[in-house]
Amino acid sequence: MINLERRRALKTGGGLGLLGFLAAAGLVQSGTAWAEKNSRAFEAKTIDETLDALGVIVPGNSAAIQLTAPEIAENGAVVPITVTSSLPRTEQIAILVDKNPTSLVANFIFPEGTEGFITTRIKMAQTSSVIVLVKADGKFYRASQEVKVTAGGC
Amino acid sequence: MSNPTKIRASVKDGITEVRALMQHEMENGRRKDEAGKLVPAWFITDIKVQHNGRIVLEGQFGTAVSKNPYLVFRFRGGKAGDKIKLSWVDNRGDTSSDEAEIS
Numbered sequence: 428m429i430n431l432e433r434r435r436a437l438k439t440g441g442g443l444g445l446l447g448f449l450a451a452a453g454l455v456q457s458g459t460a461w462a463e464k465n466s467r468a469f470e471a472k473t474i475d476e477t478l479d480a481l482g483v484i485v486p487g488n489s490a491a492i493q494l495t496a497p498e499i500a501e502n503g504a505v506v507p508i509t510v511t512s513s514l515p516r517t518e519q520i521a522i523l524v525d526k527n528p529t530s531l532v533a534n535f536i537f538p539e540g541t542e543g544f545i546t547t548r549i550k551m552a553q554t555s556s557v558i559v560l561v562k563a564d565g566k567f568y569r570a571s572q573e574v575k576v577t578a579g580g581c
Numbered sequence: 582m583s584n585p586t587k588i589r590a591s592v593k594d595g596i597t598e599v600r601a602l603m604q605h606e607m608e609n610g611r612r613k614d615e616a617g618k619l620v621p622a623w624f625i626t627d628i629k630v631q632h633n634g635r636i637v638l639e640g641q642f643g644t645a646v647s648k649n650p651y652l653v654f655r656f657r658g659g660k661a662g663d664k665i666k667l668s669w670v671d672n673r674g675d676t677s678s679d680e681a682e683i684s
Binding site: 506533 | 596607609611636638640641643644646647648651652654655656
């Protein structure tokens with residue numbers, strides 16, 4: 428069920444040479460196509476499924492994305508997350524939690540003129556990596572951080 | 582039926598920072614009540630923020646956004662007195678729309 432090769436690539440972020448660095452097709456769609464795609468993405472149970480539903484294929488890590496999350500979250504019901512992307516023309520930021528019952532937490536679309544920056548609060552069921560996907564100038568990039576959760580709150 | 586979203590927006594050096602606190606239970610559909618019955622999922626699915634009628638942020642939420650969702654974001658081009666409007670819709674079809682002025 429889990430594609431180990433791909434999973435490993437995701438974890439290490441070393442999927443560049445292995446799987447190729449593919450720019451995904453436009454994620455933002457209007458109308459029902461987007462709505463259907465969107466609900467499938469939000470129901471996905473794993474990172475792999477979520478990426479499939481979003482049409483994203485193993486994006487590369489980027490140092491231009493700064494993910495700020497606590498190393499230890501005492502309350503998994505309220506985990507503050509800040510994402511800052513200095514990638515030019517950041518269009519989208521998606522926040523995912525690997526070990527939540529459903530991985531995709533939130534997806535933000537940034538029109539021209541809005542900075543690649545978002546702060547929010549999320550629920551985490553258990554200790555897990557938090558992964559952010561950033562779409563900038565048509566390409567996806569990622570960053571991740573492990574957050575230890577002492578009391579799950581999902 | 583929903584409580585208003587608290588919105589604070591301020592402009593500095595041409596960048597407007599918007600802070601918003603929505604009022605919503607954000608039930609994930611897996612919690613059980615005292616009687617042991619599952620509480621149905623109830624959560625905001627879509628948000629939209631407009632500056633003088635122009636969209637400056639859109640978002641889609643799943644059930645793992647915390648209760649009373651909180652957002653901070655920044656855009657260029659706002660000035661004091663401009664209107665910021667945040668609208669959301671939840672999975673029951675309830676909507677909320679609230680406005681604030683940039684200070």
